[in-house]
Amino acid sequence: MKVRIFDTTLRDGEQTPGVSLTPNEKLEIALKLDELGVDVIEAGSAITSKGEREGIKLITRENLNAEICSFVRALPIDIDAALECDVDSVHLVIPTSDIHMKYKLKKTPQETLECAANAVEYAKDHGLIVELSAEDATRSDVNFLIELFNKGIELGADRVCVCDTVGVLTPEKSIELFKTLKEHIKVPISVHCHNDFGMATANTVCAIRGGAVQCHVTVNGVGERAGNASLEEVVMALQVLYGYETNIKTEKLYETSRVVSRLMKLPVPPNKAIVGDNAFxxxxxxxxxxxxxxxxxxxxxxxxxxxxxxxxxxxxxxxxxxxxxxxxxxxxxxxxxxxxxxxxxxxxxxxxxxxxxxxxxxxxxxxxxGKHAEEKIKLDELTVVSGNKITPIASVKLHFAGEDKHLIETSYGVGPVDAAINAVKKAISGVADIRLEEYRVEAMSGGTDALIEVVVKLRRGSEVVEVRKSHGDIIMASVMAVMEGINMLL
Structure with a gap:
């Protein structure tokens, strides 16, 4: 059996506190996801903002192999926003638990059914693929779930999805629930798990064993609160431990993980399963x-x-x-x-x-x-301009040791140190992908001629180096530390 992978990194994953992607960053991640082989990319929630719609449109214009989806509430205005972005499908979500219907929707179960039915009908009338999703399904009455799903199916819903919104499912309950649903529902069933108790991967795999044929996941398990089911964990567990097939090109998992980590500015824990630097x-x-x-x-x-x-x-x-x-x-x-x-x-x-x-x-x-590492790149010139009402700007001239090759770049920053480091990073960007992970001033002596110690931590791929440099000038201390770290990594 082949399991479909519905990736929600760009929607549920972007809801991680502190994460906000630009339209171009969304596109870059979508291109990697398509290259990875995911079946569905939930590109965002079109109703959210103008920028969100711009990002979704950039993705739909690429004519990717993956189905492109927008999250929508059971409201015509949401579906219209999705249509504006030319998506293939909508992930139509409606709360189904008593607590959500009473306190969030302020609707009765019957009113909720009618709301869902109207939204499905509206989306289908406008030519969309519809995945009808029950929010907080795992705290909902199972008979109500079956009734709502079948009502949606009567009106054309193509798939249904069970959301473990607050991560309270257990593996045993997951198998039992999906077996029950499969007996009463004749369209493909999806599972969407959150990781509040650290069981999102296990619950997702068990849902597949119980009868689900598609799972919602995010790269690196990103998402609000404790995150979502991790794409790389779910895919590898399904394939290696249970013998299921997916369309994922597994050799691209680590690379995709690092692209998402870089753009979302969320470091991958070293002990993260499958894609962590300590996994092997x-x-x-x-x-x-x-x-x-x-x-x-x-x-x-x-x-x-x-x-x-x-x-x-x-x-x-x-x-x-x-x-x-x-x-x-x-x-x-x-x-x-x-x-x-x-x-x-x-x-x-x-x-x-x-x-x-x-x-x-x-x-x-x-x-x-008794050998000494040769400096690959040397600093020839550094000029920094800063002052009151002047945006700090720095220019650097670097050259390759033993070669007649120079790198010259200029960059701005929030301060002179930031401008200088940005100029160095910009200059070497075509040579190596080296990132500054940490910068701090750790020690200073007293007086106007204080000796300043700067500590920088740089990363190139899986290699990390920490360098300390002391100097009377904080800008020079910073640039010297960065340059030494770059040479060590090169």
Whole structure:
């Protein structure tokens, strides 16, 4: 059986507190979702704003393979807004629990039925695919759910959806509920789970086992409160553990995860299943020893299957064999004596509670072997203009070591430091995707000639480096720290 994937990253996912996407950012994510192979993209809620409609229109104009959907309430004005955006379908949502009907809608069950029926009929009359969705369905009377769904189906609803709006479903109840619904409903049934109790993935998978054929998910499990069912977790659990098929190109999961993370400015937790940086990371000596012999000893799937990669982490739990294996993977050759010295330094840093990144390991190796990493990019010039009623602006001139190649860029900022760092980032944007994850001023000495210490944390892919630099000028301290971090990552 093939399960359809209905992605609501751009609607329910964007409802994550603090997240607001521009129309172009919505389009970028939609293009990645289509490339990933999702069947339906819920591009937003057209009634929300002019900008939201602009974003949905950008997506519908692309003629993607995925069905493009807009969330709508059971109101003609919402459906008209969706029609304006030229979507293929509407996710028509109506509250069905007693608490929602009484306090939110202020309608009786009969009035709710009539409202849903009128909206379905209106949407179908205007040529839309309709997915009739029951909000708070898992706290609703099941007989009322069946009545409402069948009324919608009589008027042309193409699919129905059960929403576990506050995440109170359990796996056992999920199987039972969807089995019951399948007996009485003759159109495809969808499931939409929230993660309030951390069971959204389990409940979604169990809904499929019970009879649902489509699941609503978000990339990285983003969404309001504790989030939604995670696309990558649901897809891989269905395929690997239960043998269901989907249209998802799983090797693109990690890449899609990082695009959503970057645009929504929501970091992916390192221990996030499937797409977290630690999902295939190993430190303990006994684990690495097993991996060297056979990767299946401590990995349920190959990381390449989801576009992730195996990481050997060095720390106080690592053994000498793990270090040697790691150095071999990095193409670094050292003598036995040097290996022992590197191993002792790794253990020392591990005992101090430090995580030894690949960048750190290279620095340790260079120290032990007496080699020094060459600066790939050097700062030639830095000019910053700032003052009262002047928007801070900075220009930088960088050049590649040993090459007659220069990078010159200018950028604005909220202050002179921000402008300078923005100019550097802009200059190297065509060379490498390096992001500033953290910036802080950690220590200052007294007096007008105070020595300032700046700490920056930079990321390139899965590699993170932290650099400290001291200088009498905060702008120079900041730029020097950023430049050193860039060179370490390159």
């Amino acid at each position: 990371a190993h430190e303990a000596g006994i684990h690495v020893d097993g991996l060297i012999k056979n990767t299946q000893t401590y990995e349920p799937i190959q990381p390449e299957l989801v576009g992730n990669r195996r990481r050997i982490i060095l720390g106080k739990h690592s053994g000498r064999a793990a270090l040697k294996y790691k150095l071999n993977l990095m193409g670094i050759e050292v003598s036995e004596e040097q290996l022992n010295e590197i191993y002792e330094k790794v253990k020392h840093f591990g005992d101090l509670g430090k995580y030894i990144s690949d960048i750190d390991l290279k620095a340790i190796v260079n120290e032990v072997t």
